Amino acid sequence: xxxxxxxxDTLSDSLQQKLHxxxxxxxxxxxxxxxxxxxxxxxxxxxxxGVPGQVxxxxxxxxxxxVLTRPRRQLVCKLHDGSGTLCLRFFxxxxxxVAAWSPGTRLRVLGEVRAGFGGLEMIxxxxxxxxxxxxxxxxxxxxxxxTAGLPQxxxxxxxxxxxxxxxxxxxxxxxxxxxxxxxxxxPAFEASLAxxxxxxxxxxxxxxxxxxxxxxxxxxxxxxxxxQLSMRAHYRQRRSHRAPVxxxxxxxxxxxxxxxxxxxxxxxxxxxxxxxxxLAQPHPMQRLLQGDVGSGKTVVAALAALQSIGNxxxxxxxxxxxxxxxxHYQKLSVWFAPxxxxxxxxxxxxxxxxxxxxxxxxxxxxxxxxxxxxxxFQEPVQFDRLGLVIIDEQHRFGVSQRxxxxxxxxxxxxxPHQLMMSATPIPRTLSMxxxxxxxxxxxDQLPPGRSPVVTKxxxxxxxxxxxxxxxxxxxxxxxxxxVCPLIEESEALQLQTAVETYQTLNxxxxxxxxxxxxxxxxxxxxxxxxxxxxxxxxxxxxxxxxIEVGVDVPNASLMVIEHAERMGLSQLHQLRGRIGRGADTGxxxxxxxxxxSEVARKRLQVIFKHTDGFEIARQDLxxxxxxxxxxxxxxxxxxxxxxxxxxxxDLLEAARAxxxxxxxxxxxxxxxxxxRWLGSRKDYLRV
Ligand code: ADP
Ligand code: MG
Numbered sequence: 001x002x003x004x005x006x007x008x009d010t011l012s013d014s015l016q017q018k019l020h021x022x023x024x025x026x027x028x029x030x031x032x033x034x035x036x037x038x039x040x041x042x043x044x045x046x047x048x049x050g051v052p053g054q055v056x057x058x059x060x061x062x063x064x065x066x067v068l069t070r071p072r073r074q075l076v077c078k079l080h081d082g083s084g085t086l087c088l089r090f091f092x093x094x095x096x097x098v099a100a101w102s103p104g105t106r107l108r109v110l111g112e113v114r115a116g117f118g119g120l121e122m123i124x125x126x127x128x129x130x131x132x133x134x135x136x137x138x139x140x141x142x143x144x145x146x147t148a149g150l151p152q153x154x155x156x157x158x159x160x161x162x163x164x165x166x167x168x169x170x171x172x173x174x175x176x177x178x179x180x181x182x183x184x185x186x187p188a189f190e191a192s193l194a195x196x197x198x199x200x201x202x203x204x205x206x207x208x209x210x211x212x213x214x215x216x217x218x219x220x221x222x223x224x225x226x227x228q229l230s231m232r233a234h235y236r237q238r239r240s241h242r243a244p245v246x247x248x249x250x251x252x253x254x255x256x257x258x259x260x261x262x263x264x265x266x267x268x269x270x271x272x273x274x275x276x277x278x279l280a281q282p283h284p285m286q287r288l289l290q291g292d293v294g295s296g297k298t299v300v301a302a303l304a305a306l307q308s309i310g311n312x313x314x315x316x317x318x319x320x321x322x323x324x325x326x327x328h329y330q331k332l333s334v335w336f337a338p339x340x341x342x343x344x345x346x347x348x349x350x351x352x353x354x355x356x357x358x359x360x361x362x363x364x365x366x367x368x369x370x371x372x373x374x375x376x377f378q379e380p381v382q383f384d385r386l387g388l389v390i391i392d393e394q395h396r397f398g399v400s401q402r403x404x405x406x407x408x409x410x411x412x413x414x415x416p417h418q419l420m421m422s423a424t425p426i427p428r429t430l431s432m433x434x435x436x437x438x439x440x441x442x443x444d445q446l447p448p449g450r451s452p453v454v455t456k457x458x459x460x461x462x463x464x465x466x467x468x469x470x471x472x473x474x475x476x477x478x479x480x481x482x483v484c485p486l487i488e489e490s491e492a493l494q495l496q497t498a499v500e501t502y503q504t505l506n507x508x509x510x511x512x513x514x515x516x517x518x519x520x521x522x523x524x525x526x527x528x529x530x531x532x533x534x535x536x537x538x539x540x541x542x543x544x545x546x547i548e549v550g551v552d553v554p555n556a557s558l559m560v561i562e563h564a565e566r567m568g569l570s571q572l573h574q575l576r577g578r579i580g581r582g583a584d585t586g587x588x589x590x591x592x593x594x595x596x597s598e599v600a601r602k603r604l605q606v607i608f609k610h611t612d613g614f615e616i617a618r619q620d621l622x623x624x625x626x627x628x629x630x631x632x633x634x635x636x637x638x639x640x641x642x643x644x645x646x647x648x649x650d651l652l653e654a655a656r657a658x659x660x661x662x663x664x665x666x667x668x669x670x671x672x673x674x675x676r677w678l679g680s681r682k683d684y685l686r687v
Contacts, residue, residue, distance in 0.1 A: 007165035018150045028676050030162035034196050035142035038208055039110055042137050042201035048083035050113040050120045057110040058086060062103050077101055087121035106130035139198040175669045184654050192218040220643040221651045226677030228659035229670050231436035242414035243284035244387050248276050249310025253303055255339055267445035268296055274441045275304050285417035291443030292613035293423045293577025301390050302332055304419055309341055309368040313387025316370045320393050321546060322347055322523045323530060329371045346372035349523045390419045424570045425613040427621050429645040432652055452611045453576055453586035457604055460593045466560055467508055474512050474539040478584060479556040482542045483575055485563035495520055502542045518544040547578060554582035564590035565600040569620040572607045
């Protein structure tokens with residue numbers, strides 16, 4: 001679109017390099033480099049009407065000028081305009097300025113008026129010597145994000161030139177159908193950009209600064225649309241692959257369901273149906289299953305796996321930690337054995353001979369379900385016929401890991417179906433934007449009989465009370481977790497802290513059976529400890545955050561988390577989700593150490609007040625913003641510069657609908673739009 005003769009190409013190399021630093025790689029990027037704010041140089045205010053705290057442009061005559069050395073070296077000029085006197089202070093200045101601003105000179109200054117010692121003043125105002133016939137600006141002056149060596153005025157000129165260039169080349173033509181614009185009351189694209197770069201005199205500042213002006217909304221809509229288009233195009237492209245058609249094996253599913261000690265919740269039944277329908281399609285499922293901690297995703301995964309297996313295709317379940325993978329292995333082996341389905345187990349720490357045996361079962365098609373940690377895919381695993389890949393706790397995996405997994409599945413039968421499961425609920429606006437390349441199912445209900453966990457916040461200086469509570473609970477036959485502080489900087493230090501905590505607690509509780517579990521233990525040690533805890537042979541389990549995901553021991557009803565102020569909200573929610581799974585009310589004690597940072601205090605308030613994972617996730621998003629919230633995912637997804645998911649939720653909905661229409665009915669316009677917005681950004685969605 002930009003190709004044959006870009007304005008950018010006419011610039012010197014050094015100028016281009018500076019633009020690159022701002023991420024401006026095409027004419028269009030320049031045009032979309034929108035002001036951070038504006039200055040109003042369209043009118044003059046009399047000094048006497050200056051209001052402290054407000055920005056004003058004032059013109060007057062220099063009456064005094066002196067360089068003071070006390071209390072700080074500074075240049076002070078007195079300006080007066082007949083209505084009053086304004087004092088200008090400069091702590092950094094050049095000799096040339098001292099010379100130019102001699103008494104009698106007329107100056108036009110723009111800056112924030114302040115109440116000074118001896119009247120109104122401005123510190124470091126923008127200053128210009130008034131030349132004969134120098135009129136006022138006719139538009140608000142844009143203030144752009146700049147970089148070193150590229151002054152505001154130069155950048156503004158480049159943007160203006162680039163704008164004229166693309167305008168002349170007819171590259172700003174309207175792409176969005178008229179009807180859509182009318183419905184959402186959006187102004188034309190070209191006019192919106194022209195307006196934002198040069199709002200006419202008299203435009204109220206409020207809507208510009210808050211970015212609620214219709215011109216801003218148009219730009220945000222187009223940005224959201226570009227994101228939707230790229231995600232949806234990607235979704236469609238993956239959907240164009242072939243996948244094995246997996247019919248629902250009714251008797252097999254019934255056999256599993258009737259062997260369970262519970263019946264599915266309404267919410268589970270709904271998502272099972274959604275998944276089952278996808279699997280029967282001739283193109284690969286790409287579904288994200290969200291369900292709060294404890295909502296019962298495992299059985300949903302098991303049913304999906306059975307649908308694959310019932311059609312003669314293998315299924316894989318991949319988990320982020322060894323403990324979790326092992327737990328799935330044990331649970332599913334028990335569920336599947338009576339159905340005559342054999343399960344293979346792969347882990348990173350497995351002995352060579354054992355691994356070889358398991359691999360043979362997989363390659364030969366003897367094992368129909370394969371469970372393991374992601375280490376499972378670090379070396380090639382040859383499947384007989386792979387129909388479905390299930391990724392538990394998907395948020396723990398990076399995009400690249402997901403990709404690697406999919407590539408291995410490319411076989412004669414087509415691409416395997418994919419089910420990603422996440423216990424970190426994704427707020428609706430996020431799942432509509434950054435996860436728009438997936439179909440989403442939500443389990444929005446917990447199994448019956450759960451009582452919410454009671455959360456307590458306790459200052460770490462009151463450790464004795466916590467200790468007493470644990471002792472009491474364990475003597476009454478309950479079990480407890482003690483979660484060690486997270487030390488992000490160093491795994492070695494984290495381990496050391498865990499070992500020390502364990503030793504201390506062992507001395508504190510000579511009467512209890514305690515054990516320590518952490519990520520460095522080998523899988524046999526880990527599973528032996530988890531088994532002992534499950535069976536009640538261990539009463540107090542001291543653990544690092546390895547128990548964060550998935551671990552399921554219903555009799556454990558008490559949890560202490562040390563230095564809770566260091567942990568993120570989703571991590572705290574996950575940890576807390578380990579308890580309250582049995583008959584007793586779960587109690588989670590969050591110990592924190594003063595002083596608390598503002599963010600830490602807010603996080604603790606959120607986790608204290610809320611138990612609903614979706615609400616916690618929403619609060620988390622508000623505290624952190626989407627970039628940080630998304631973590632690994634963001635690398636492959638176009639990020640948003642202008643739109644704000646909360647504020648612009650209505651535009652997001654509209655963009656979603658329009659994206660699908662454009663892709664279907666106006667594919668060329670869709671391509672143009674993506675090229676405009678994302679063309680120069682090479683890293684956009686390649687998942
Ligand atoms: P998560 O969604 O966190 O992975 P799990 O699948 O581990 O949750 O399930 C949590 C617990 O709830 C398990 O002990 C599981 O057997 C049990 N469970 C799952 N579904 C139901 C149900 N419909 N009724 C009662 N208990 C259930
Ligand atoms: Mg789980």
